[in-house]
Amino acid sequence: MCKSKMFFADNTIHYICTSNAVFSMSQTIRRYTYKRAEHLKQQKLIDIVFQQNKSMRVGPLKMIYAIVPTDSFSYQVAFVAPKKIHHLAVDRNRNKRLMREAFRLNRHIMTDAVGQPPVQVLFIFIAQNTEPMTFADASACVSRLLTQLSEKVAKNCVNL
RNA sequence: AUAGUAGGUCGUCUUAUCGCGCUGUCGCAAGGCAGUGAGGAAAGUCUGGGCAACGCAGAGCGUCGGCCUUCCGAAAGAAAGGCGUCCGUGAGGGUGCAGUAGGACAGAAGAAAACAACCGCCGCGCAAGCGGUAAGGGUGAGAAGGCGGUGUAAGAGACCACCAAUGCUGCGGGCGACCGUGGCAGUUGUGUCCCUGCCGAGUUGAAAGGUCAUGUAUAUCGUAAUCCGCAAGGGCAAGGCUGCUCGUCUUGUUUUUGGAAACAAAAGUUGCGAGGGGUGGACCGAUGGUGAUUGCAGGUGACUGCAAUUCGAGAUAAAUGAUAAGACAUUGCUCCGGCAAUGACAGAACUUGGCUUAUAGACCUGCUAUCUUU
RNA sequence: GCCCGGAUGGCGGAAUCGGUAGACGCGCUGGUCUCAAACACCAGUAGGUUCACCCCUGUGCCGGUUCGACCCCGGCUCCGGGUA
Numbered sequence: 001m002c003k004s005k006m007f008f009a010d011n012t013i014h015y016i017c018t019s020n021a022v023f024s025m026s027q028t029i030r031r032y033t034y035k036r037a038e039h040l041k042q043q044k045l046i047d048i049v050f051q052q053n054k055s056m057r058v059g060p061l062k063m064i065y066a067i068v069p070t071d072s073f074s075y076q077v078a079f080v081a082p083k084k085i086h087h088l089a090v091d092r093n094r095n096k097r098l099m100r101e102a103f104r105l106n107r108h109i110m111t112d113a114v115g116q117p118p119v120q121v122l123f124i125f126i127a128q129n130t131e132p133m134t135f136a137d138a139s140a141c142v143s144r145l146l147t148q149l150s151e152k153v154a155k156n157c158v159n160l
Numbered sequence: 161a162u163a164g165u166a167g168g169u170c171g172u173c174u175u176a177u178c179g180c181g182c183u184g185u186c187g188c189a190a191g192g193c194a195g196u197g198a199g200g201a202a203a204g205u206c207u208g209g210g211c212a213a214c215g216c217a218g219a220g221c222g223u224c225g226g227c228c229u230u231c232c233g234a235a236a237g238a239a240a241g242g243c244g245u246c247c248g249u250g251a252g253g254g255u256g257c258a259g260u261a262g263g264a265c266a267g268a269a270g271a272a273a274a275c276a277a278c279c280g281c282c283g284c285g286c287a288a289g290c291g292g293u294a295a296g297g298g299u300g301a302g303a304a305g306g307c308g309g310u311g312u313a314a315g316a317g318a319c320c321a322c323c324a325a326u327g328c329u330g331c332g333g334g335c336g337a338c339c340g341u342g343g344c345a346g347u348u349g350u351g352u353c354c355c356u357g358c359c360g361a362g363u364u365g366a367a368a369g370g371u372c373a374u375g376u377a378u379a380u381c382g383u384a385a386u387c388c389g390c391a392a393g394g395g396c397a398a399g400g401c402u403g404c405u406c407g408u409c410u411u412g413u414u415u416u417u418g419g420a421a422a423c424a425a426a427a428g429u430u431g432c433g434a435g436g437g438g439u440g441g442a443c444c445g446a447u448g449g450u451g452a453u454u455g456c457a458g459g460u461g462a463c464u465g466c467a468a469u470u471c472g473a474g475a476u477a478a479a480u481g482a483u484a485a486g487a488c489a490u491u492g493c494u495c496c497g498g499c500a501a502u503g504a505c506a507g508a509a510c511u512u513g514g515c516u517u518a519u520a521g522a523c524c525u526g527c528u529a530u531c532u533u534u
Numbered sequence: 535g536c537c538c539g540g541a542u543g544g545c546g547g548a549a550u551c552g553g554u555a556g557a558c559g560c561g562c563u564g565g566u567c568u569c570a571a572a573c574a575c576c577a578g579u580a581g582g583u584u585c586a587c588c589c590c591u592g593u594g595c596c597g598g599u600u601c602g603a604c605c606c607c608g609g610c611u612c613c614g615g616g617u618a
Contacts, residue, residue, distance in 0.1 A: 005518095007179090016465095031178095031179095032178060032179070033180090034176095034179075034180075035180095036181095039478095040477075041476095041478090042440095043440070043475085043477085044440095046477075057298095080477090088506075088507090089506085089507055090505095090506055090507055093480095093507060096484080097180095097480095097482080098481090100180090100481080101178095101481065101482045101483090104178085104179065104180095104482090105179090105482080105483095119169070135482065147359095
């Protein structure tokens with residue numbers, strides 16, 4: 001509990017700093033959004049992600065990703081709560097919303113680190129927790145996964 | 161006060177910041193602003209409608225469902241009121257018999273599951289046995305209604321009185337099921353199914369279906385028909401009409417070659433089956449309806465009528481969320497200042513009536529039994 | 535979202551328009567055979583509980599109908615399948 005409080009205190013301070021920066025230098029406004037263009041929902045792209053079968057795991061969260069070379073940088077995310085693990089629709093909704101919120105508040109970790117390489121990054125978060133997940137756990141796991149993903153993307157771009 | 165019974169209501173709230181869906185609006189755009197955004201069960205999918213597609217001359221047989229009665233309702237209905245019956249001290253709760261003319265079956269047990277004789281009883285007989293008997297015993301869910309008498313060799317509705325049930329019938333009450341009461345008929349075993357009668361039921365579900373865009377293929381393979389007649393028409397094949405039959409409707413029945421003809425071959429057409437290719441989008445359907453709330457009136461009640469007010473999610477890899485602070489409720493600890501934990505069941509997917517199931521906690525109402533006090 | 539099917543011993547799987555539950559196969563246990571084992575043969579095998587009998591409880595769970603339910607009816611749980 002103390003740990004999570006520390007985390008949120010840190011996060012809110014970060015946000016306040018950026019909102020103060022709005023007044024001073026208005027060009028670098030940081031917004032925590034998750035728009036529809038960032039949703040991964042095409043069957044073909046999902047098939048690509050699952051065929052590449054590259055995954056990593058932190059805590060109860062699993063991430064499957066694929067890096068596709070294209071003209072300009074873009075990314076699409078999806079959040080999955082399997083019916084085999086989460087039997088009730090309430091639990092599935094809850095886990096997906098927590099993951100989405102955690103991604104929304106932490107996606108700058110990846111976007112800041114990677115820059116603008118000419119690739120399309122596709123990834124899926126899968127909730128595999130058997131006990132109810134808190135937002136603090138989800139946020140920590142998502143941020144760690146995003147740092148790992150940005151390292152992978154950077155390495156991939158170097159190889160290109 | 162305790163225990164119970166029947167039913168109903170609510171089922172966390174407020175503020176701030178960030179974020180998401182939809183609608184409106186501003187903007188070239190990025191985006192801004194405003195409004196709005198889960199339930200009593202949204203769940204299970206057990207049922208009835210609306211709506212949509214396919215089908216739509218009809219008849220018979222079959223299949224499935226319903227059948228105590230009145231009423232409510234579009235229908236379903238484990239709805240409401242009643243009646244019968246069973247359970248409960250009680251409030252209440254469970255349940256339901258259309259018809260019996262006919263047929264079938266009923267393991268084990270038992271002599272026998274309806275033309276019946278094991279023990280027993282009686283008669284005949286020296287005995288073996290033969291005949292009579294359904295009172296008594298035992299088996300069983302069920303053994304010819306119960307009980308008392310007459311009667312008899314012993315017995316039996318064989319006969320009689322009373323009682324219970326059934327059928328016919330008179331009178332009274334009730335819209336009716338039915339209830340009360342009288343007469344006649346000795347008519348009287350239990351359960352299930354068939355059967356008979358009346359009423360009802362087309363199939364498939366919004367991934368239904370429609371429009372637009374893109375791409376197109378009638379690929380290909382197998383199989384059936386391709387016949388007679390100048391014609392009308394008939395025949396044949398396939399398909400539709402509820403599962404089957406009759407009947408009926410629709411579609412096809414064409415061309416070439418060889419042959420005197422029967423016929424054969426090839427192509428085409430139609431139907432069926434197998435199998436391959438493309439798309440994987442947008443919009444409509446799709447959220448105002450048999451609506452909801454309040455009041456008045458009618459009814460025992462389900463419910464109905466009138467008036468007023470009100471419009472409140474609409475997604476589609478699928479929004480309705482996160483955090484912080486505070487309040488509220490419960491539980492635990494307590495130095496009575498507080499501190500800590502918890503906040504049920506559960507998430508719309510075309511819509512709606514009912515049913516079923518899950519629900520922390522709180523509240524309200526009617527009624528019953530027992531006890532105490534007055 | 536919609537529509538179907540299933541659950542029987544340690545395992546697979548019979549028994550079904552209600553009538554003694556566990557056929558059959560695999561496995562397991564005991565015995566015979568062998569120096570010992572395998573194979574083979576014989577017997578047993580749902581649980582309580584075994585040497586055997588009796589008794590009780592048993593067809594996923596909870597109710598109902600019936601004299602009697604794996605079977606019929608209603609509800610719940612779990613598993614599986616189909617569907618543009």
